[in-house]
Amino acid sequence: MPISSLADHIERYIKALLDQSEQPSLEIRRVELAKLFECVPSQINYVLKTRFNSQRGYIVESRRGGGGYIRIFRLEPGHRQDLYAWIYETVGERLELEEAEALLVRLVDQDYLGRDEAMLVWALLRQEAQKIDKAYIERAVAVLLRSMLLLLLHGD
Amino acid sequence: MPISSLADHIERYIKALLDQSEQPSLEIRRVELAKLFECVPSQINYVLKTRFNSQRGYIVESRRGGGGYIRIFRLEPGHRQDLYAWIYETVGERLELEEAEALLVRLVDQDYLGRDEAMLVWALLRQEAQKIDKAYIERAVAVLLRSMLLLLLHGD
DNA sequence: GACTTCTTGGTCAGGGAAGGTCAAAACAGC
DNA sequence: GCTGTTTTGACCTTCCCTGACCAAGAAGTC
Numbered sequence: 001m002p003i004s005s006l007a008d009h010i011e012r013y014i015k016a017l018l019d020q021s022e023q024p025s026l027e028i029r030r031v032e033l034a035k036l037f038e039c040v041p042s043q044i045n046y047v048l049k050t051r052f053n054s055q056r057g058y059i060v061e062s063r064r065g066g067g068g069y070i071r072i073f074r075l076e077p078g079h080r081q082d083l084y085a086w087i088y089e090t091v092g093e094r095l096e097l098e099e100a101e102a103l104l105v106r107l108v109d110q111d112y113l114g115r116d117e118a119m120l121v122w123a124l125l126r127q128e129a130q131k132i133d134k135a136y137i138e139r140a141v142a143v144l145l146r147s148m149l150l151l152l153l154h155g156d
Numbered sequence: 157m158p159i160s161s162l163a164d165h166i167e168r169y170i171k172a173l174l175d176q177s178e179q180p181s182l183e184i185r186r187v188e189l190a191k192l193f194e195c196v197p198s199q200i201n202y203v204l205k206t207r208f209n210s211q212r213g214y215i216v217e218s219r220r221g222g223g224g225y226i227r228i229f230r231l232e233p234g235h236r237q238d239l240y241a242w243i244y245e246t247v248g249e250r251l252e253l254e255e256a257e258a259l260l261v262r263l264v265d266q267d268y269l270g271r272d273e274a275m276l277v278w279a280l281l282r283q284e285a286q287k288i289d290k291a292y293i294e295r296a297v298a299v300l301l302r303s304m305l306l307l308l309l310h311g312d
Numbered sequence: 313g314a315c316t317t318c319t320t321g322g323t324c325a326g327g328g329a330a331g332g333t334c335a336a337a338a339c340a341g342c
Numbered sequence: 343g344c345t346g347t348t349t350t351g352a353c354c355t356t357c358c359c360t361g362a363c364c365a366a367g368a369a370g371t372c
Contacts (some may be wrong), residue, residue, distance in 0.1 A: 121307065
């Protein structure tokens with residue numbers, strides 16, 4: 001691997017912008033960034049996909065058409081990126097309710113989550129799971145728990 | 157500094173007028189607005205159709221001919237006590253992504269939700285929805301949005 | 313009252329301006 | 343050479359904006 005590929009440069013540039021920004025999110029225009037680094041626009045997508053995915057603690061949202069943009073959220077400013085990777089790994093694509101409960105307990109034990117927050121997540125999870133077709137419960141639990149955790153952990 | 161199209165500017169202008177106004181409604185003349193923003197009159201219709209539809213909590217009424225006008229009603233937010241019931245009702249069992257976005261915009265407009273929070277929920281929603289089997293997207297969106305909203309609004 | 317004209321607003325299709333996807337080529341490190 | 347990563351380009355989707363044409367109400371004319 002080269003010390004610094006073009007993708008690495010773009011990654012550093014975006015992270016610097018995020019550092020400067022007061023807000024938790026940043027808006028860029030794909031064409032402009034591409035022009036700045038003298039590359040094709042789709043290179044930006046590659047960087048976003050490999051460096052700014054949710055496993056690494058980022059969420060990317062975009063809009064096409066005139067006035068389009070790409071918005072990047074940094075879930076946790078600074079450190080502890082591994083927490084997000086861990087959540088993605090642990091939750092996975094399917095999760096039983098019992099596993100979800102165990103996971104919540106663990107997060108509370110390790111002080112990533114308050115007890116009240118965990119209870120609320122648990123209550124919501126159970127309530128929604130009740131209404132879901134058996135065949136999809138495990139998938140739904142995974143998606144639900146992951147989203148709620150990302151939402152909660154981001155404020156700390 | 158959000159990236160803004162002309163439609164976004166017109167939207168903000170109209171909303172500012174509504175905010176200033178004592179009444180929940182506002183009367184405009186299509187030509188005048190168009191002149192103000194140096195665009196074609198039909199651009200105003202585009203803004204009304206995409207930003208001030210009933211999904212987003214607005215009702216538009218108009219009249220042609222001499223002395224014609226366009227009147228925009230902003231539906232007042234329900235009482236805070238009703239918020240949960242309202243969310244359950246509005247989200248329902250299935251929800252299209254488009255409807256979810258409209259609901260989020262509305263909650264921000266009516267100050268139930270911060271702009272940053274709403275953008276994050278939206279980003280998470282889109283991201284998770286992408287990975288879900290088409291046949292279940294609308295059910296999943298409903299469940300996800302409801303959970304995230306209840307999680308965020310809890311405590312207000 | 314019927315006709316005409318003027319004054320508004322409405323609709324819709326098409327071009328343009330973003331961003332997305334995917335597969336193949338190029339490249340770097342063993 | 344083999345493998346995994348990067349880079350590119352062709353093609354696609356979504357959203358914005360305009361202009362030509364349509365519809366309706368008001369006011370004047372006979």
